[in-house]
Amino acid sequence: MPSRLRSALSAALIALACLLAPCGALAAWAAYGLADTGVYVTTMAPLSADPNVRDAVADTVGAGIMDEVGDRADVRPMRSAVRPFVQDAVRSFTRTEAFRAAWDAANRVLHDAVLQALRDDREGDVTVDLAPVTAQVKQRLADDHMPLATRIPVEHTAVNVLPAQDLDRLRKGFHVLEVAGFWLPVAAVAFALSGMAIAVRRRRALTATALGTALGGALLGLAVVVGRNLTLADLPEEARRPAAGAVYDALTETLREAAWLLVAIGLGVALTAWLSGRWVHLVRGRRVSPAPVPDPAQPPTRVRA
Incomplete structure (x- = not known):
């Protein structure tokens, strides 16, 4: 496969993986967090x-x-x-x-x-x-x-x-979340590994994947904040908004932690990849020593026959 085609395909797979990462975290939170009665009761208990x-x-x-x-x-x-x-x-x-x-x-x-x-x-x-x-x-x-x-x-x-x-609309959405909560994270990991495997420069592909994951986590955290503002703004009674905000914060605490985790892992992997690249470049530079330059002040050595 030509290098240009490999690079384009790798970039497409990595971009798709970075897009699916926050969506997978959101679907998994809804399918396995909110849908678990024990987790829900434990989450709501402090309220x-x-x-x-x-x-x-x-x-x-x-x-x-x-x-x-x-x-x-x-x-x-x-x-x-x-x-x-x-x-x-x-x-x-x-x-x-x-x-x-x-x-x-x-x-x-x-x-x-x-x-x-x-x-x-x-x-x-x-x-x-x-x-x-x-x-x-x-x-x-x-x-x-x-x-x-x-x-x-x-x-x-x-x-x-x-x-x-x-109920019909909510049932359809719930069934979609149950399927997406499992397959979206799996697909994100599969696309990321495939994109890095076919990349011409794998360290650069790893860095791009990590930075894209961090960006996806940041966007997920921003979506949680925007969703909170929209949810509270739709309440007809302003006096109930503090209580509704407390409930919203309790329910989305795990989602916010997942967003911060994506950001931390992405930035950590990107930094590690960059430092390892610098280290490899430095080691290679030391191994290739330059040829000695003759001193012009000394006359050239004559070889006797």
Whole structure:
């Protein structure tokens, strides 16, 4: 194969590998990180201590309890008097070990419900029941001897997580991610090795691959930042943005680490390849010693016959 054709083919394979590297990291994160219930629950667990998340949960649960209280005729006259007690009780509950246990359990139930809906062919909205959390808040109010606490209804309230009309689109995307999460990283490695193998100057090809991988990692990190801004900007309630930002940061922490890892590995390999090239050039220069130059001040030596 001519050298020019080898160089062009090598450059194309290396460019394709550098393009697939960040895409493979993104697909693997979605397929193997977000789709694992244990990993998801472990990732979300620290958020139970985040003040913004606790406030958002307290407002949501408190509003749900007050809506249920408003439906009771015997409690409705004291609605305005009960509201501060309910809010204080809910906020106090979010600082207990019971809330952390309920938080983990709710996230596990939520993730299982979404994952099952994405992998099955069932129809209908994906919902989560908040009755267990309401029951614990009610018990805490009763322990604090709040009037009419025992009359607060604990009903199974279905919170819509995924609407039915979006399930088909999400299922297709999820199946694509499951396939891409495995094959994209494999393809990226295969293209990179092939491009370096057929290259005319393999050290230069290795350097280009490393720098391209580092650039892909930087673009992946930038995409995470842009995605965060777009996600928070789409929220209708500005007060919920700090809590949503905390959740987004927790979910994308592994992805950010993968981006930094690509940058570090790429720059490290590129630097190593450059230093090794300089070292080889220096060693070769020392081996080839120049021929001695005659001194013009000394007369040439005559050879006697």
